[in-house]
Amino acid sequence: MKELVIISGKGGAGKTSVTAAFAALAGKSVLVDCDVDAADLHLLMRPDIHRRMPFCGGKEAIIRAEDCTGCGVCLEHCRFGAVRLESGAEGRPVCRVESVGCEGCGVCVAQCPSQAIDFPERISGEWYVSSTRFGPMVHARLHPGGENSGKLVAQVREEARAIGRKEGIDLALIDGPPGIGCSVIASIAGASQVVIVTEPTLAGRHDLQRVLDLARHFNLPTAVCINKWDINPALAEQIEREAQHHGAYLAGHIRYDRSITDA
Amino acid sequence: MKIAISTKGGSMESELDLSFGRARTFLLFDTENRAFTAHDNTENWNAAQGAGIQAAQSVIQLGATAVITGQVGPKAFQALKTGGVRIFLAQALNNVADAIDALENGSLAEASSETKQGD
Amino acid sequence: MTTYAIASGKGGTGKTTVSVHLARLLVEQGAQVQYLDCDVEEPNGHIFLKPEIERTEEATVPVPVIDATRCIACGKCAEVCEFNAIATLKTALVFAELCHGCGGCALACPVGAIQEQPRSIGVVETGRSGAIGFVQGRLNVGEAMAGPLIRAVRRAIEPDSISLIDAPPGTACAVVATVRETDYVILVTEPTPFGLNDLQLAVELMRELGRRCGVIINRAVSDHTAVQAYCREEGIPILAEIKDSRKVAEYYSRGEMMMEPASALRTSLLPLATSILQGNPEAHCS
Numbered sequence: 001m002k003e004l005v006i007i008s009g010k011g012g013a014g015k016t017s018v019t020a021a022f023a024a025l026a027g028k029s030v031l032v033d034c035d036v037d038a039a040d041l042h043l044l045m046r047p048d049i050h051r052r053m054p055f056c057g058g059k060e061a062i063i064r065a066e067d068c069t070g071c072g073v074c075l076e077h078c079r080f081g082a083v084r085l086e087s088g089a090e091g092r093p094v095c096r097v098e099s100v101g102c103e104g105c106g107v108c109v110a111q112c113p114s115q116a117i118d119f120p121e122r123i124s125g126e127w128y129v130s131s132t133r134f135g136p137m138v139h140a141r142l143h144p145g146g147e148n149s150g151k152l153v154a155q156v157r158e159e160a161r162a163i164g165r166k167e168g169i170d171l172a173l174i175d176g177p178p179g180i181g182c183s184v185i186a187s188i189a190g191a192s193q194v195v196i197v198t199e200p201t202l203a204g205r206h207d208l209q210r211v212l213d214l215a216r217h218f219n220l221p222t223a224v225c226i227n228k229w230d231i232n233p234a235l236a237e238q239i240e241r242e243a244q245h246h247g248a249y250l251a252g253h254i255r256y257d258r259s260i261t262d263a
Numbered sequence: 264m265k266i267a268i269s270t271k272g273g274s275m276e277s278e279l280d281l282s283f284g285r286a287r288t289f290l291l292f293d294t295e296n297r298a299f300t301a302h303d304n305t306e307n308w309n310a311a312q313g314a315g316i317q318a319a320q321s322v323i324q325l326g327a328t329a330v331i332t333g334q335v336g337p338k339a340f341q342a343l344k345t346g347g348v349r350i351f352l353a354q355a356l357n358n359v360a361d362a363i364d365a366l367e368n369g370s371l372a373e374a375s376s377e378t379k380q381g382d
Numbered sequence: 383m384t385t386y387a388i389a390s391g392k393g394g395t396g397k398t399t400v401s402v403h404l405a406r407l408l409v410e411q412g413a414q415v416q417y418l419d420c421d422v423e424e425p426n427g428h429i430f431l432k433p434e435i436e437r438t439e440e441a442t443v444p445v446p447v448i449d450a451t452r453c454i455a456c457g458k459c460a461e462v463c464e465f466n467a468i469a470t471l472k473t474a475l476v477f478a479e480l481c482h483g484c485g486g487c488a489l490a491c492p493v494g495a496i497q498e499q500p501r502s503i504g505v506v507e508t509g510r511s512g513a514i515g516f517v518q519g520r521l522n523v524g525e526a527m528a529g530p531l532i533r534a535v536r537r538a539i540e541p542d543s544i545s546l547i548d549a550p551p552g553t554a555c556a557v558v559a560t561v562r563e564t565d566y567v568i569l570v571t572e573p574t575p576f577g578l579n580d581l582q583l584a585v586e587l588m589r590e591l592g593r594r595c596g597v598i599i600n601r602a603v604s605d606h607t608a609v610q611a612y613c614r615e616e617g618i619p620i621l622a623e624i625k626d627s628r629k630v631a632e633y634y635s636r637g638e639m640m641m642e643p644a645s646a647l648r649t650s651l652l653p654l655a656t657s658i659l660q661g662n663p664e665a666h667c668s
Contacts, residue, residue: 013394016576023577039577040392058311059464079484080529100591101560103529106464142554151311154285178393178551179423185526189336202637203398203426210424213523231628232635238565301602313466313480320460320469338477 001164003157005034005188007176008197009207013255014227015197019175020044023134029171031132032160033139034187036125039173046223047137053139056150057124058104061097067116068094074108081140083108125188127156127165136163153177153186188215196220196248200229200236208239212246222248229253264294267274267327267364268359273301279353281333284308284315290359291325294367315339323348331362335374350374384661385545387420387564387593391580393551394415397421399634401548402430403647406639407655409513416515416543420532420560421550422504425518429637430510431511437640438507441519441534442500443483443527452495459487459496464608483530504531508538515543532559544658550664553587561588566663567595568621573606581609585618596664598654601626619667621657624650 004022008015019041023031033041052198063074070093076084090096097108097117109117127140138160140152160172176187184186188194194215198208210226215222224243229236240250269286270277280286285308292299302325307317315335318343322330329349343350353362354365365371385412388401398421405417407559411431419425450473457470467480467485478501488496503639504521521528528550539545549560561567567588571581581597588595597613613620624630625646633640640647657665 018492025389040579043575043579077485077489081533083270103482103484104464105482105486106462107486107489109460110486111489115537158285183554199635200636203424203634206426206429207424210523231631235635250445310466315475316469316477317466320471321587323471324410338480341477342471342475351632 001030001161001170002175003172003193004193005176005191006195006197007149007184007188007211008178009204009209009211013197013199016040016044016175018195018197018225018227018254019173022173023132026134026171026173028135028169029068029159029173030135030167030169031137031139031166032156032172032174033137034156034183035175035177036140036142036152036156036183041137041226042130042139045130045132045134045137047128047132047139049098049128049130051129052126053128054123055127055142055155056121057151058122059106059119059231060099060102060104061106061108062099062113062118062120062124063095063097063108064092064118065089065096067114069114069116070094073111073113077107077111079107079165101182110179125152127159129151129159132253135169136167138163149200151186158189173176176204183215184211188220191220194220195225196222196243197225197227198239199227202233202235205235205239205242208243209246212243212248215248216246222246224248224250225254226250226256264328265325265327266292266294266329266331266363267302267322267325268292268362269304269330270330270359275299275363276358279331279333279357279359279362282331283330283335284310284313284318284339286318286332289318289322289325291322291327292359292363313338316342319343319348331366331371340374341370373380383654384566385539385547385564386663387524387546387547387549387561387567387657388570389549389561389567389584389588390551390570391553391555391582392576395551395572395580396598397551397570398426398430398548399594399630400568400570400598400651401546402427402639403641403651404655405431405514406641407648407651408546408658409455411655411659413659414515414540414543414563415513416517416540416545417511418535418538418545418547419518420535420547420556422519422521422528422531422535422556423550425520425548427548428516428518430639431478431514431516433509433511433514433516433517435507435509437509439506439534440449440500440502441506441531443481443530444485444498445478445501446476446487446496446614446625447499448476449495449497452493454493454495456462456492458492462490477515479526482527484519503527505534506531506534506538515540528556531560532556536560536563553583557587558591561593562591567593568598568663569595570598570600571609572601573599573603573609575608578612580608582612585616587643596621596667599623601630619664621654621663621667622650 125142269280323346419427444513453473460468596619653666
């Protein structure tokens, strides 16, 4: 299966709209929304959800207040500032792990002299298999503050490949996450083609260079698409030259047009 | 020699799994007595990160000195090399039995560097 | 004094534009202001503020180094590592880029074979842009560990300044690290269905974190009012509306600020700046 991944260094460059446009042009493909931190493709595709699954990403330390002696060993060992010393029943000191601050390392669990800390899997999101007018779609949503988008991306891509095999579709269109972090790496590793959507702004150019570096690091064929090129044609041209210098080729220009936003 | 093969099932007829770290099963084949055992890799498949590293540790602990798979990321590659394991890359079409045949008649390529980045 | 995070559910809504212009407006009114860029994967505030960097410090994560002469390959360190950053082969093998720096392996090692050494994940750059104090984090390319760098940027917060923190987009771990201990969160959104969807996610997160927040609608157009309706329903104050204007987009594309009297950005953000100076960012919202 060919996997075409659409990414952009920064958000708001028009990545999702470009993915949707590809979907409309490509005929049948498996659509994949890997932008799990802020998944938007579903707003354009209006998928019918057929299957939903919880997604576990890492674990979380939870102190049983009744067994905690308030000794503070966990507080001392936690390097992520997630433990708070509070006053519990009858003013007795107890420790509490702030869920959002917990890195899931388990150090406190191992060090607690009273074995008062549970360490369950944490459900950090959901993923879905749906159908759209352009073909099947796999998408996901992390709960706010949910972590571990890298694993979720790998899972979503795997499901897309499975659907492709089953239904004889040999193209996956992947709406990738912004940035250059772990989820981006998970979304482009092993892809057949990367398309970077950018805009002719100084910020866009700066981010494009960083994403191009990343794509080159993975040795992937890369194309660049300049959105809203007409707001700064001179810079658009310069970006084109730099992208070609980096071994990427130019996929196209799109105008600044309010009708796109309205759509 | 014991060979670990990444596969989607647990038999000699099973399809290969082209991912090493996130393979569903490893089939361990002993070339001396032609016997095999299947080993579930679900725990590593489920890893948030470092699946390849842990899979490498698993096959090394099983006593494998060679693996047959599709892609090995850079970290798993390093771990397998450190453990003295040779890495052979097979095509998507092979099942396990074909892959072992191909290895024994010398038609499988040996990986000299990682085939896939990331984990 | 007070820390404000400028955040948004999705990228490209104008967080940086709002942050840098607010910083300038506050400085104009005589406040002591600091701008901190926690969007460490793609820091862009420097393009507008053009700061002079005075100090560059490396941000690091402590990672284990195995003393092979002591290691007995018992596997305890690999077992306790929740991030699969260690494999036990003939000796323990460390994959530093996966390490979160929790220190669990060193505690678990029965023979004292593990020492920790700092690994660089990026830099914190500190300087000035005129009267504005400037701090930014820059994550190394391909680096996944944004959290520790964001915490390092936050450590540069000056207690007697108004600190404006430019947050990364989205609602994932990096945003949590950025806004966790701020006094107030300004959410910048667009009046599109995307904008509303992502704003809702961001509001959910801020509530979970117990953060007070208000909304700025960027590229506002009079016929798209779904975001206003949502804010009214949820009781979230609208701190400012910036009219959609090609002119703002062109200024942005050149990396310039739009500070002329009567310009769109200045007039939309001035009431908010005044309220911030009074210590209550919602003072001008009726």
